[in-house]
Amino acid sequence: MTLRARIVVERPAFRLDLDLTVGRGEVVTLLGPNGAGKTTALRALAGLTPLTEGSIELDGVRIDREPAERRPVGVVFQDYLLFPHLSALDNVAFGPRCRGRSKAEARLLARELLDRMGLAEFASVRPRRLSGGQAQRVALARALAVEPRLLLLDEPLAALDAHTRLEIRSELRRRLSGFDGATVLVTHDPLDAMVLADRLVVIENGAVVQEGTPTEIARRPRTDYVARLVGLNLYRGEGDGDRVRVGDLAFAAEEHVTGPAFVAFAPRAVALYRARPDGSPRNLWEGRIDGVERHGDNVRVHVEGPVPVAADVTPAAVAELDLTPGRPIWVSVKAAETHAYPA
Amino acid sequence: MLKRLSLIAAVASMFAVAACGSSSTxxxxxxxxxxxxxxxxxxxxxxxxxxxxxxxxxxxxxxxxxxxxxxxxxxxxxxxxxxxxxxxxxxxxxxxxxxxxxxxxNKLEIAVPPDNPAEVENLKDLTDPRVKVALCAEQVPCGAAAAKALGAAGLTVTPVTLEQDVKATLTKVELGEVDAALVYKTDVIASGGKVTGIPFPEADQAVxxxxxxxxxxxxxxxxxxxxxxxxxxxxxxxxxxxxxxx
Amino acid sequence: MPWLLVVPAVLGMAFLVLPLAGLLVRAPWSTLPWRLSEPQVLEALRLSLVTASMATAVCLVLGVPLAWLLARTDFPGRRLLRALVTVPLVLPPVVGGVALLLVLGRRGLIGQWLESAFGFSLPFTTAGVVVAEAFVAMPFLVIAVEGALRAADVRYEEAAATLGASRFTVFRRVTLPLVAPGVLAGAVLCWARALGEFGATITFAGNFPGRTQTMPLAVYLALETEPEAAIVLSLVLLAVSVVILVALRDRWVGAAA
Incomplete structure (x- = not known):
């Protein structure tokens, strides 16, 4: 393990308490809603916000008492914060200069890094003349130029428009995989998190609510926030070995769980009917239309009832169903697409 | 519109008041x-x-x-x-x-601090380069008088400063910034003991x-x-x- | 046209420009070349430019760090200090001059010691003029720079810290370049104020041609006997400062664009 940290930061009406371990070459993403404490955690790691309690150990050495300028940490800030009065090259050379390299050495190193980022011809350009993607690469080069053991990235894609974001995201993933230290990345965008992270740490209200690989988390969310992020319906109930009871409903699922359990299924696993369907499908209940919105090629229908549920239906089905808010509707979920797991 | 007119009237009357405020009735x-x-x-x-x-x-x-x-x-x-x-x-x-x-x-006197650090006794002592002297600028009456008195005595004094008025000259003596200055006797008296006046005969030439x-x-x-x-x-x-x- | 804005604006402009026009109208143009060639005039002008520039340099060296302290640190009494910094703005300059004498004069708190230790006394010297001008002009610089520092994005400074820059390096290589326009604006105000300084200068440094008689002092004394000469001197001071300020402004605007 290269990074082992317990980060506690207390503020009026807010407490961040977070255990974090990141291995060599591993990219851990802190994911959470705005105000969850992700950026605070990153600032604490960088030494920009003091810890109230806890410790930060990097390669077995405690660094939490060191000031920011003496930590072997590189940071890519949100908006990148490239120094506007310095050229791209001097931005990258800034760190090595401050850490004792001669001017010539620092510039040589900066030039190499810019080359590697494919920015050789932009060396003498001022930051405001760089595109978002270029600026991000300069910021990454600048952070890497100090040869950090820990690389921190705060919303590295937030400043980009949707169009370039896709391309830059995969490029960033490639560059991060080439870094052999520990990487901690903060984002509120689930897609960025899924693509960039080896492991996700989900934070809500200053505490970790779930941790795991992107696949695990996407399949088995443990909070409403995560479920919404990954686009699943999620309920908490009590398993009896056969079904999971959620309030008055009893869900039949693929898995059999006993004790506290989560039930999760995708909106596309939900079917809607104007009248009670024939036969007796399991996982059936009656609700009321709450709202309708476009969702990709489909239409997402929110239904109130014993439990709130989101269902995806095709535009063709919309006409047939008469989705007026307030109208009663029957909901059923295929047991084969319903997952249950211990809470 | 009426409101605006009355505002203008109010401003105008302000000027009028200001204009006649200082005339003697x-x-x-x-x-x-x-x-x-x-x-x-x-x-x-x-x-x-x-x-x-x-x-x-x-x-x-x-x-x-x-x-x-x-x-x-x-x-x-x-x-x-x-x-x-x-x-x-x-x-x-x-x-x-x-x-x-x-x-x-009004006649000039030599004003010195009460402790008279440069031991000034007469007008000639002011010519000593070690004595810091303040005079009024020649453009103001006390300066013109000082120049006249020094000229009558045939003395050349190099002051450290030519002050803009007699009170400023006196202040320099009161604060001890200079060792001596030529000011009016009335100013010496008005200082209430903060400076000591030394009369000198050449003052009669520059009344x-x-x-x-x-x-x-x-x-x-x-x-x-x-x-x-x-x-x-x-x-x-x-x-x-x-x-x-x- | 929003005449509620335009009318006061035009009145304000007239208020500032008309006195200037008055000077121009009453200027004795026929004797101008002769008056300007007087060595005393050139001497006073030279002294004014030199002392105002030196005072600005002093203000930059002391005032920029002071502004940084006020803008970037928190310590007990910071608000009080901030209020005290602006004292020279409200203090009548003559009183400022007397206050300087009480501290730096021959019998002043510090001046006494300077005199006995080094045989050196500030009043009535060119250095004294610089001190008086710096005292009066420094608040203009400090306030401008402090404002610029408060408006600047501190996150750049944090970014520099994570790259290994010490606080001083951050200040020198990041903060200062970022607030450079504010520093320059402050320096210009400071220089202009120092150039026109009269009260504190004549009180603290006295008035002696070639040593402490700056243009404003020469103007004042000329007014006693020769108002026309005073107008000429004022015009010279005005013309020189306008030329310098416009020239500098063009350079900065050019550099910033």
């Missing part, structure tokens, strides 16, 4: 007097008001040349008392003053005459004020402050 009198007359004329003003119930004397004390400029530019004054005939001449030449009368004279005159279109009160200044009572107040009878 029958029950009021404005006296322009040299700064060195501040204490004595304030005293005489009180006596004048006591003798003429219901009248109000307003003073404008300042550098004589500045006052002369203000009068020439139309400042409303009833009496002008200057520290030099030259400044009075500026006003007289503009046809604004009646016949001036010299009412007092400063103070002329006083009523100004054009002045009320009768102006003439009566000048009479008070020239009376025995006025002379007593002025000589007590160090002025000498002409």
């Amino acid at each position: 029958e029950s009021g009198l404005t006296v322009f007097a040299a700064a060195s007359l501040t204490e004595t004329f304030t005293e005489l003003g009180k006596r004048f008001e006591a003798a003429h119930p219901g009248t109000k004397v307003t003073f404008n004390f300042g550098s004589s040349s500045t006052l002369a400029q203000q009068i020439v530019q139309g400042a409303p004054a009833g009496v002008f008392a200057a520290a030099s005939p030259a400044t009075m001449k500026t006003v007289a030449d503009a046809g604004l003053a009646g016949t001036p009368t010299v009412f007092v004279q 400063n005459d103070y002329p006083i005159a009523t100004l054009k279109d002045a009320p009768d009160l102006a003439r009566r004020f000048v009479e008070l200044v020239l009376s025995q009572q006025g002379r007593d107040v002025l000589t007590k402050a160090g002025f000498e009878a002409p």
Whole structure:
């Protein structure tokens, strides 16, 4: 393990308490809603916000008492914060200069890094003349130029428009995989998190609510926030070995769980009917239309009832169903697409 | 629209009030007097008001040349008392003053700090380069008088500073920044012991005459004020402050 | 046209420009060349430019760090200190000059010691003029720079810290370049104020041609006897400062664009 940290930061009406371990070459993403404490955690790691309690150990050495300028940490800030009065090259050379390299050495190193980022011809350009993607690469080069053991990235894609974001995201993933230290990345965008992270740490209200690989988390969310992020319906109930009871409903699922359990299924696993369907499908209940919105090629229908549920239906089905808010509707979920797991 | 008009009227009337605020009316009198007359004329003003119930004397004390400029530019004054005939001449030449009368004279003295660190005893001591001396600038009356006195004595003094008025010169002595200065005897007395005055014979060669005159279109009160200044009572107040009878 | 804005704006402009026009109208143009060639005039002008520039340099060296302290640190009494810094703005300059004499004069708190230890006395020297001008002009610089520092994005400074820059390096290589326009604006105000300084200068440094007689002092004394000469001197001071300020402004605007 290269990074082992317990980060506690207390503020009026807010407490961040977070255990974090990141291995060599591993990219851990802190994911959470705005105000969850992700950026605070990153600032604490960088030494920009003091810890109230806890410790930060990097390669077995405690660094939490060191000031920011003496930590072997590189940071890519949100908006990148490239120094506007310095050229791209001097931005990258800034760190090595401050850490004792001669001017010539620092510039040589900066030039190499810019080359590697494919920015050789932009060396003498001022930051405001760089595109978002270029600026991000300069910021990454600048952070890497100090040869950090820990690389921190705060919303590295937030400043980009949707169009370039896709391309830059995969490029960033490639560059991060080439870094052999520990990487901690903060984002509120689930897609960025899924693509960039080896492991996700989900934070809500200053505490970790779930941790795991992107696949695990996407399949088995443990909070409403995560479920919404990954686009699943999620309920908490009590398993009896056969079904999971959620309030008055009893869900039949693929898995059999006993004790506290989560039930999760995708909106596309939900079917809607104007009248009670024939036969007796399991996982059936009656609700009321709450709202309708476009969702990709489909239409997402929110239904109130014993439990709130989101269902995806095709535009063709919309006409047939008469989705007026307030109208009663029957909901059923295929047991084969319903997952249950211990809470 | 009405509101706007009334606003304009209000602003206009403000200017009007400001314009007539300082003019002398029958029950009021404005006296322009040299700064060195501040204490004595304030005293005489009180006596004048006591003798003429219901009248109000307003003073404008300042550098004589500045006052002369203000009068020439139309400042409303009833009496002008200057520290030099030259400044009075500026006003007289503009046809604004009646016949001036010299009412007092002022003589220079050497002012030194009470402990007299440079051990100055006479005018010649001021020529010693180790003695820091402040003089008034030649453009102002006390400076002109100092130059005249030094010239009469045949002495050349290199001052460290040429001050803009006699009070500033005196301040430099009071604070001990200079070892000696040439100021008026009245200023030495007015300092109340903060400086010591040393009379010197050459001062007689550079006596400063103070002329006083009523100004054009002045009320009768102006003439009566000048009479008070020239009376025995006025002379007593002025000589007590160090002025000498002409 | 929003005449509620335009009318006061035009009045304001007239208020500032008319006195200037008055000077121009009353200037004795025929004797101008002769008056300008007088060595005393050139001497006073030279002294004014030199002392105002030196005072600005002093203000930059002391005032920029002071502004940084006020903007970037928190310590007990910071608000009080901030209020005290602006004292020279409200203090009548003559009183400022007397205050300087009480501290740095021959018998002043510090001046006494300077005199006995080094045989050196500030009043009546050119250095004294610089001190008086710096005292009066420094608040203009400090306030401008402090404002610029408060408006600047501190996150750049944090970014520099994570790159290994010490606080001083951050200040020198990041903060200062970022607030450079504010520093320059402050320096210009400071220089202009120092150039026109009269009260504190004549009180603290006295008036002696070639040593402490700056243009404003020369103007004041000329006014006593020769108002025309005073107008000429004022015009010279005005022309020189306008030329310098416009020239500098063009350079900065050019550099910033």
